[in-house]
Amino acid sequence: MKAMMITGAMAGFVIGAASSLLNGGNTQTAFWHAALAALAGGWLGRWCGNVWFTSILEVVAKQQRERQEANNAALEAQMKKRS
Helix, strand or coil, X not given: CHHHHHHHHHHHHHHHHXXXXXXXXXXXXXXXXXXXXXXXXXXXXXXXXXXXXXXXXXXXXXXXXXXXXXXXXXXXXXXXHHC
């Protein structure tokens, strides 16, 4: 999660500084825009990372449930065969 936040902040900083400088802003204005873009990028990166991580956990849990249900069904079939 920290990696997503740091990556988002770095990308936001670069994008904010570059766009400000390309639009003719001075370095102080570019730094201010870059700092705000880094903040926004960090928040967005954290949110995206959280959504991604939660989705992965849900998929893994679903696969484990399905595997357990299949094992239970197989065991029940074997028990019925033996009876």
